[in-house]
Amino acid sequence: MPAGKDTDFILIDKLQKGDLDALEQLMQLYRDDLFKLAYRYLGRREDAEEILQDTFLRAFQKIGTFQRKSSIGTWLYRICINLCITKKKSNQRTAQTISLTPDESTNSVAFEPAIKNAPDPAHFDLQKIMQHSIARLKPIEGMIVTLYYMQGYSCSEISEIVDKRINTVKTHLSRARQKLKIMVKPYELHIRE
Amino acid sequence: MHCKEIETLLVLRRGTLDANSLFAVKNHIECCSSCQMEARFEKLLAEVMVENRDVPQLDKGFNQRVLTLAAEIQAQKKPAVRNNTALIPLMLSCLGVAFSLLVLYSGFSDQPNIYSQIVDFFFSFKPFIAAGLLLLTFLIIYVNEQFFENTVLTSRPSLNRRNRRNF
Numbered sequence: 001m002p003a004g005k006d007t008d009f010i011l012i013d014k015l016q017k018g019d020l021d022a023l024e025q026l027m028q029l030y031r032d033d034l035f036k037l038a039y040r041y042l043g044r045r046e047d048a049e050e051i052l053q054d055t056f057l058r059a060f061q062k063i064g065t066f067q068r069k070s071s072i073g074t075w076l077y078r079i080c081i082n083l084c085i086t087k088k089k090s091n092q093r094t095a096q097t098i099s100l101t102p103d104e105s106t107n108s109v110a111f112e113p114a115i116k117n118a119p120d121p122a123h124f125d126l127q128k129i130m131q132h133s134i135a136r137l138k139p140i141e142g143m144i145v146t147l148y149y150m151q152g153y154s155c156s157e158i159s160e161i162v163d164k165r166i167n168t169v170k171t172h173l174s175r176a177r178q179k180l181k182i183m184v185k186p187y188e189l190h191i192r193e
Numbered sequence: 194m195h196c197k198e199i200e201t202l203l204v205l206r207r208g209t210l211d212a213n214s215l216f217a218v219k220n221h222i223e224c225c226s227s228c229q230m231e232a233r234f235e236k237l238l239a240e241v242m243v244e245n246r247d248v249p250q251l252d253k254g255f256n257q258r259v260l261t262l263a264a265e266i267q268a269q270k271k272p273a274v275r276n277n278t279a280l281i282p283l284m285l286s287c288l289g290v291a292f293s294l295l296v297l298y299s300g301f302s303d304q305p306n307i308y309s310q311i312v313d314f315f316f317s318f319k320p321f322i323a324a325g326l327l328l329l330t331f332l333i334i335y336v337n338e339q340f341f342e343n344t345v346l347t348s349r350p351s352l353n354r355r356n357r358r359n360f
Contacts, residue, residue: 018267023260032251052255057259126241
């Protein structure tokens, strides 16, 4: 995450005064990273753009509540992550209500029929199965997996970003991996290759 | 080295292993089939994640859209709400103005009336009292303007409910 402490303080002061140029500067600094995170987690560009927009608007409105205990980048990440998790929960609820079969456009969680209906494991797409499996994880587990594997953060960095203890992060990561292993187990033979 | 330690060393301490630990992990994996599975799964997971790392471009008008929305939010921001205690100086101001006028009227009035009797009862030096009250009234109004953002003298938008929007 870019920007040093001095830049942070100047930016925060300007934002608290409602300076829109400061908001634009903030977007230039953090927009791309946050968009990558939101897109990799949610899987849809429209959702990711919506979350990114909400993140910056919320930060602009709530800058007065920012206590400067962390950097502004970490604070933005937290806002983005919370919004992403809320969106994911909403998507999962919608998918469960409608009982969709796997549909990438809605990032659906109804994954099992795809396995049951696949006549020949040799014809499945392991990448897609893994993606669907990750989408089925609990929102917080999916977020930690995204931060760890896609964004490349260490467990200690993730614990600072999501504001949880490091052992909690490790537990979530471990559980997520166990769940993914179970979901991919039918295709174990292909993993052995 | 035990199989249970492999996940911790392979995954949860990624990038932090020293040379000895790394050597021990590699040795164990070569001898243990279940840990080989673990290592392959980890590799698969990492590969899938790398595959999914590509991200499309953001919409070009994104920044402008956010700035426009932020400007709207700023324009519609709730004005300073006048709390009940801030009304007290305003009420005192109005009473002061009324009483000053009363005093002046009774002072200029030729015939004695109830108002002059009231004022006579309270004050002896009417013009000075009236002037003092007027000055005090304007001082209270001025303090309201400067410190409580009340809108008696200036032309700021009123606190009409139609103009308030919550975000």
